[in-house]
Amino acid sequence: xxxxxxxxxxxxxxxxxxxxxxxxxxxxxxxxxxxxxxxxxxxxxxxxxxxxxxxxxxxxxxxxxxxxxxxxxxxxxxxxxxxxxxxxxxxxxxxxxxxxxxxxxxxxxxxxxxxxxxxxxxxxxxxxxxxxxxxxxxxxxxxxxxxxxxxxxxxxxxxxxxxxxxxxxxxxxxxxxxxxxxxxxxxxxxxxxxxxxxxxxxxxxxxxxxxxxxxxxxxxxxxxxxxxxxxxxxxxxxxxxxxxxxxxxxxxxxxxxxxxxxxxxxxxxxxxxxxxxxxxxxxxxxxxxxxxxxxxxxxxxxxxxxxxxxxxxxxxxxxxxxxxxxxxxxxxxxxxxxxxxxxxxxxxxxxxxxxxxxxxxxxxxxxxxxxxxxxxxxxxxxxxxxxxxxxxxxxxxxxxxxxxxxxxxxxxxxxxxxxxxxxxxxxxxxxxxxxxxxxxxxxxxxxxxxxxxxxxxxxxxxxxxxxxxxxxxxxxxxxxxxxxxxxxxxxxxxxxxxxxxxxxxxxxxxxxxxxxxxxxxxxxxxxxxxxxxxxxxxxxxxxxxxxxxxxxxxxxxxxxxxx
Amino acid sequence: xxxxxxxxxxxxxxxxxxxxxxxxxxxxxxxxxxxxxxxxxxxxxxxxxxxxxxxxxxxxxxxxxxxxxxxxxxxxxxxxxxxxxxxxxxxxxxxxxxxxxxx
Numbered sequence: 001x002x003x004x005x006x007x008x009x010x011x012x013x014x015x016x017x018x019x020x021x022x023x024x025x026x027x028x029x030x031x032x033x034x035x036x037x038x039x040x041x042x043x044x045x046x047x048x049x050x051x052x053x054x055x056x057x058x059x060x061x062x063x064x065x066x067x068x069x070x071x072x073x074x075x076x077x078x079x080x081x082x083x084x085x086x087x088x089x090x091x092x093x094x095x096x097x098x099x100x101x102x103x104x105x106x107x108x109x110x111x112x113x114x115x116x117x118x119x120x121x122x123x124x125x126x127x128x129x130x131x132x133x134x135x136x137x138x139x140x141x142x143x144x145x146x147x148x149x150x151x152x153x154x155x156x157x158x159x160x161x162x163x164x165x166x167x168x169x170x171x172x173x174x175x176x177x178x179x180x181x182x183x184x185x186x187x188x189x190x191x192x193x194x195x196x197x198x199x200x201x202x203x204x205x206x207x208x209x210x211x212x213x214x215x216x217x218x219x220x221x222x223x224x225x226x227x228x229x230x231x232x233x234x235x236x237x238x239x240x241x242x243x244x245x246x247x248x249x250x251x252x253x254x255x256x257x258x259x260x261x262x263x264x265x266x267x268x269x270x271x272x273x274x275x276x277x278x279x280x281x282x283x284x285x286x287x288x289x290x291x292x293x294x295x296x297x298x299x300x301x302x303x304x305x306x307x308x309x310x311x312x313x314x315x316x317x318x319x320x321x322x323x324x325x326x327x328x329x330x331x332x333x334x335x336x337x338x339x340x341x342x343x344x345x346x347x348x349x350x351x352x353x354x355x356x357x358x359x360x361x362x363x364x365x366x367x368x369x370x371x372x373x374x375x376x377x378x379x380x381x382x383x384x385x386x387x388x389x390x391x392x393x394x395x396x397x398x399x400x401x402x403x404x405x406x407x408x409x410x411x412x413x414x415x416x417x418x419x420x421x422x423x424x425x426x427x428x429x430x431x432x433x434x435x436x437x438x439x440x441x442x443x444x445x446x447x448x449x450x451x452x453x454x455x456x457x458x459x460x461x462x463x464x465x466x467x468x469x470x471x472x473x474x475x476x477x478x479x480x481x482x483x484x485x486x487x488x489x490x491x492x493x494x495x496x497x498x499x500x501x502x503x504x505x506x507x508x509x510x511x512x513x514x515x516x517x518x519x520x521x522x523x524x525x526x527x528x529x530x531x532x533x534x535x536x537x538x539x540x541x542x543x544x545x546x547x548x549x550x551x552x553x554x555x556x557x558x559x560x561x562x563x
Numbered sequence: 564x565x566x567x568x569x570x571x572x573x574x575x576x577x578x579x580x581x582x583x584x585x586x587x588x589x590x591x592x593x594x595x596x597x598x599x600x601x602x603x604x605x606x607x608x609x610x611x612x613x614x615x616x617x618x619x620x621x622x623x624x625x626x627x628x629x630x631x632x633x634x635x636x637x638x639x640x641x642x643x644x645x646x647x648x649x650x651x652x653x654x655x656x657x658x659x660x661x662x663x664x665x666x
Contacts, residue, residue, distance in 0.1 A: 031610055034634030035602060037626075038592040041633070051592070054602030061607055 009045035013052035020059045025066035027079050071097040075466050076445030089452035090459045092466040102470035106477050118484045124293040125514040131163050135292035152179035157284025160188050160302040161295035183208035184273040188302040197222050213267035217306040220260035261314045265344050270351035277303040286495045308360035315364050319371045342368030362399040413509040421513035423483040431476035438469025574608050575659045578646040581638045588635035617642035
């Protein structure tokens with residue numbers, strides 16, 4: 001006669017405990033079975049349910065104690081007894097607990113804000129400071145928040161960071177709509193990328209700051225853009241900033257280019273907005289430190305530098321025009337033209353804050369002043385010639401002074417940081433390599449995918465890596481953070497500066513050397529390198545899967561034969 | 564004495580219950596009812612006692628039809644002596660008092 005069906009509560013209790021017994025740790029499963037057997041004897045369904053609830057706590061305790069036992073054993077070992085003799089596989093000396101503690105210490109070290117920033121900046125340098133897709137997503141998320149908060153300056157900062165020209169333009173438009181004094185933001189994305197010119201932005205720039213020579217120089221560049229885009233892409237970022245110096249404006253675009261340069265010559269001041277750009281980058285980064293460093297670098301590089309070659313070409317043209325005027329007997333006009341050129345150079349020297357602008361400005365001022373001095377000498381005006389010569393000497397001295405202070409300071413900063421950068425890159429590289437090997441060893445040991453008895457040497461190597469890998473990574477991670485300290489300090493100083501300081505060392509000179517990572521490291525972060533890595537990973541996984549399947553089939557066949 | 568045990572009042576209650584009929588085998592549910600301990604408290608104590616050599620366990624030879632065999636428990640020879648000692652000591656320091664009369 002079949003036994004009567006138990007009440008629902010008891011049936012649930014029995015089923016739950018049966019399920020728990022199935023997942024009970026091997027070494028204490030008989031206690032689960034004991035609890036289950038007793039449940040059958042309990043007449044009251046509610047009592048049975050409470051009994052099983054108590055059983056659930058025993059189940060949890062058994063798992064905890066099992067886990068603790070596993071933690072006390074080395075990676076790869078289970079609670080099952082070891083085979084006698086020397087036939088079994090080798091295991092590491094350190095327990096899982098020790099390994100886990102060391103790995104946790106490494107994670108804590110690298111996950112602290114300073115460690116996180118160091119890893120972010122250095123890994124970004126391996127990708128040549130290029131933005132990844134996830135970087136861009138961060139900017140878009142921040143832009144949505146800035147839009148919600150109606151934060152014009154933050155939108156302007158994100159416009160400087162955003163590599164996509166259309167999105168950048170959208171952020172810039174919103175920023176200017178919210179705060180019209182931010183009109184200069186249009187200059188930051190002029191020809192970024194090289195073939196892109198935001199003509200509407202340029203128009204608004206000209207409207208807002210018509211007396212700025214820099215704006216007219218940008219307009220002259222825009223007039224020549226078809227010539228630019230026919231040229232091969234600039235080989236590096238620096239060349240992209242300066243533009244192709246030897247490109248000469250073709251006849252077709254000449255009148256507009258010349259008209260704009262004429263307006264630049266007569267404009268009352270020169271301001272490339274570089275101070276405002278830097279201040280905005282600093283402020284934005286300080287406000288949202290989560291902005292990926294690749295995009296902060298993008299923001300640093302965003303101010304467009306005028307094409308110095310074209311400015312020199314224009315100045316030479318003006319000087320030759322003045323010489324022609326002088327030859328034609330129009331001395332007054334010639335003098336005026338040369339004075340305009342010299343003043344233009346002077347205005348650029350006063351208003352240009354970057355090294356490249358200074359370089360061009362001194363050259364323009366020197367050429368103008370030299371031509372003026374020669375003109376006075378030829379005209380027999382000795383006093384004016386002497387005054388022009390004195391001004392020329394002043395310009396030469398200022399240029400030399402700037403070369404000694406600015407360039408030399410930049411070069412020495414670069415040299416100091418270059419040495420540290422080598423240390424940072426090598427420690428990071430070694431730490432990564434050892435981490436990858438250690439992780440592989442731990443995975444192979446834990447999942448027992450390899451019949452270690454047949455691969456004794458590999459077994460020995462995996463055990464050594466599992467024992468010494470984590471402490472080695474800890475030492476290398478500490479060395480990495482120690483070597484990175486000057487860079488962290490430079491970033492901190494940059495962020496904490498209240499106002500822009502032209503005399504402070506440029507952050508690009510300090511962090512730039514990090515970009516000189518070994519080509520093999522950079523290769524790993526390029527798309528082709530990552531594709532190769534994924535291919536290797538897929539092959540390794542496939543080999544592991546095939547090995548498991550073949551092993552299972554082999555065992556099955558051997559078992560069938562034995563039976 | 565076997566391995567050192569953390570003797571709580573619940574453990575002393577269980578030892579007392581096991582000592583009532585020291586040579587007989589006891590069922591878990593019966594022990595739970597005698598001592599008033601819930602399964603979540605009783606079984607960890609039983610597990611500890613077994614591990615320390617105080618307790619003998621075995622499976623029922625002839626289970627009821629359609630039911631799994633039950634687990635049975637009794638104190639080992641040494642376990643009985645140690646248990647009596649512990650109960651006496653606990654009584655002396657007034658940490659515990661017997662529920663079932665003098666052991």
